[in-house]
Amino acid sequence: MTEEIVSARRIFGLALPALGVLAAMPLYLLLDTAVVGRLGATALAALGAAATVQSVVTTQLTFLSYGTTARSARFYGRGDRQAAVAEGVQATWVALGVGAILMVLMWVFAGGIARFMTGSEEVARLAAEWLRVAALAIPLTLVEMAGNGWMRGVQDTRKPLLFTLAGLIPGAIAVPIFVYFWGILGSAAATVLGMGIIAACFLRELHREHEGDWRPDRGVIGKQLVLGRDLIVRSLAFQVAMLSATAVVGRFGTAPLAAHQIMTQLWNFLTLVLDSLAIAAQTLIGAALGAGHSAKRVGQRILGYSAGFAVALAVVFAVGASLIPRIFTQDSAVLDAVTRPWWVMVAMVIAGGVLFALDGVLLGAGDAAFLRTLTFASVILGYLPGVFLAYALDWGLTGVWAGLAAFIALRTVGVVYRFKSMKWARKEL
Template identity: 30%
Template sequence: MSTQTRSYTLNNMVSIIRQSLNGEQQDYTQGSIPRAVFLLAIPMILELSLESVFAVVDMFFVGKLGENAIATVGLTESVITIVYSVAIGLSTAATAIVARRTGEKNPEAAASAGAQAIVIGFIVAVTLSAIGIFFAPHILAGMGASAAVVRDGAIFTRIMLGGSTAVLFLFLINGVFRGAGDAAMAMKSLWVASIINIILCPIFIHFFGLKGAAIATVIGRSTGVAYQCYHLFRGNGILKFKASLFRLTKETVQSIVKIAWPATLQFIIASGSWIVMARLVAETGGTTASAGYQIAIRNVVFFILPAWGLSNAAATLVGQNLGARQAQRAEQSVLLTARYNAIFMSLVMVLFLFLAKPIIHIFTDDVGVAQYGARSLQIIGSAYIFYGIGMVMTQALNGAGDTRTPTVINFVCFWLFQIPFAYLLAKGLDLKSTGAFIAIPVAESLIALVAWYYFKKGKWKEVKV
C-alpha cells in the first residue's frame, strides 16, 4: 500500500469517526454499507463501553468490602436484569418503529412513536420501582442469599430496585435516539450517567459502605435521563417532539406492545436463566463460588456490552432499510456487522482463555474467590465468538420487528436446554459450580446457530411495523 493510499485511508477513517461522534444527520439507506455500519457502531460501542468500565470499577471497589458485599451486588444485579429486560423490550420496540418510520422519511410519525413509548415506559417504571422498594429483602432471600447477605445487603437492593425508573428511561430514550440514527446522543447520555457513577462510587462507598454504591448508581443514571430529556425536548434534534405527540393512540400503542412484549419476554427468559444459574452456583459452591462467579460475570459483561453496541447498529440499519424498501441492503448490513463482531469477540476469547487469573486477581485477593472466578471466566469465555454472532442475528430480527422468533429461541435454548443441562452437570454428574459454568457457553453457541438459521430464512423481511 502506497503512502498516499495509507494517508487517504487514515483521513477517511478520521472523518468517519468525527462524523459519528458529532451526531451529524445521516441517511443510512444510501451509500457505502461499511461506512453506515461504522457511523452507527462507533458511538454505540463507545456508549456501552463506558457502561462496561463502570461495571468493572464498581465491582473493584465493592470487592474491597468482602464476599458478602460481592454476593449482594451479584444477586441484586441478577434480579435487576428483569428491570433491564423490560427496559430493553420497550427500547427494542421504540428502535424498531422509530427506525422504520425514519426509513420511510416520516419524521413526525417517528417522533410520535417515540413519545408514546415514553408514556408507556413511565407507567411500567413506577410499578417496578414500587415492587423493588417494598420486597427487596424477600427478593434477596428468594435468590438463595444467606441470612448475613440479606441483613447486610437489603438496603442496597432496595435502593437499586427503587431506582428502576431511571434505568428504564435511560435505555428506552436511548432506543428512540438509536432508531432515529442519532447514536451519538445515545452515547453521550450514557457517558454522562457512567462518568458520574465512576466518580461518585468510591466516594459514596467510603462514606456509606455498600449502600453508597447503590446511591451513586441511581444518581448517575438519573442525571443521564435528565440529560436525555433536555436534548429530547429542545427540538433541534433529528426528531421534533411536541406535547400533542404524547397522547396515546390505539394504533401506535398496539404496535409498540406487539413488538415490546415478546422482546421483554425474550430478555426476561434470558435474565431468568441467569438468575437460576447464579442460584445454582451459590447452591453448589457456596458464597465463595458465588463471589468468584459474579466477578467473572462483570468481566464478561465488560466485553459483551461493546459487542452489544455493534449489534444495535445492525438493528437500526435493518429497521431503516426495510422502511426504505431495501431488504437486500438490510441483509448485507447485518452480515457485515456480524463479521466485525466475530473478529472482536474472538480476540476477547483469547484474552479470557490465557489471562483469566491475572484479570480476576485485579478484583480480589481471596484465593478461593479468585480460583472460582478464573475458572468460570475461562469456561464462559471459550465460546465468545458465538456470542458475538448470535447477538447480531438476534438484534437484526428485533430491528425488523420480529421479536417473537428470538423469544422462542431464548426459551428453547435457555430454559429447555441450558438449565436442565446445568443441573445435570452440576448435581447429576457432581461437577458442582463448574457444571453450571460449562452449560453457559454451550447454550450460547446453540443460540447463535439457531438465530443464524432463522435469519438466513429471511421471513423477517416481510414483517410489517
C-alpha cells in the same frame, strides 16, 4: 443507495458511539464490583445477588430500546422523522409508568427476594438494603432505555453516548467516596445519582425534538406493546436463566457466588461490546426495510466484522486468564473458583460474535416472535438442564457456565438458520 447503507463508514459511525453507550454501564459496574470487593467476600456476594435482581427488573423491558428502535427506524427510513420521535414519547410514558410500579414492588419485596437469592442471612440483609436504595434508579433506567431506542431509530448514536457519560462519570467518581462513608449502600446511591443525570438528559432531548402531542396515545402504545410482548417473553427467558444460575451458585457458598459476580459482569461487558455492531444492524436494517431496500447485505457485512472482533476479544481474555480476575479480588478462594469456568467463557465469546450480530439483524427487522421462541427453547433445552445438573451432581460454577454455553450454542444455530431463510425481511411490522 444500498451501497451507501452498508458502507463500513456508516456502520461504524453508528456502532462506535453505540459501543460507548453499551460498554459504559458494564465498565461502571466493574468499577463498582472492584470497589465493593475491597469490603470483603460477603459484601461482594451481596452485590452479586442484588445486581442480578436489579438487572432482571430493568432489562425485562428491553423492548423499550429494541422495539422502539425497530419502529422508529421504519418511520425514519420512510422520511418521517417526527413519527419516529413520537415513538419515543410513547415509549417514555411506558417507561415512567411501569418503572414506578416496579420501584414500589422492589421496596416491598426486597427482603424476600434477597433471601431467595442467597444462602446466608448476612448476605441477604446487605443485598436487600442495596435493592431498596437502588430501586429509585429503576424508572430512570427505563427512561434511558426508551431514549436510546428512538434516538437509534433516527440514527443518532452520538448524543446518547454523551448523555451516558454525563451521568456515569459523576457516578463513578461517587462510588469510592459513597462506599467509603456508607458501605454497600453507597454503591446503590451512586447508581441512582448516575442514572438520574442520564434520564434528565434524554428527557431534555425529547422535549427539544418533539413537535406534536405529548399525551399518551393508546393506539401507538398498543402497537409498541404487541411488538414488546414477544421481546418481554424473550427477556423473561434470559432472566429465568440468570436468576436460576445465581440462586444455584449461591448454594455452593460465598466464594463461588463472588466469583460468579465477577464473571457475570465480565460476560455482560463482552456481550455488550459485541452488541454495538448489532445496534448498527438494528438501525440500518429497520431503515432499509422502511425505505424498501434490501437488508441482507447489511447483515452479511456486520456478521463478518463481529466474528473477527469476537476472536480478538477471546484471545485477549485467554492471555489474561491469570491476571484479569485479580483486578476485582485478591481472595484466594474466589480466584480459585474462577479458574475453570473462565475457559468456558472464552469459548462463548467466539460464538457470541455470530450470535449477537444476527440477533441484531432480526431485532431490527422486528422478528421478535422467532427470537422469543428460540430463546425460550434454548433456555429449556440448554441452560436450565445444565444449571440443575450442576446443582444435583455438585459440578459447581463450571457446570453452571457449561449450561450457559449450551444456551449460547443453541441460539447461534437458530439465528444462522433464520438469517439464511430470509423469512425475517418483512416490509411491515
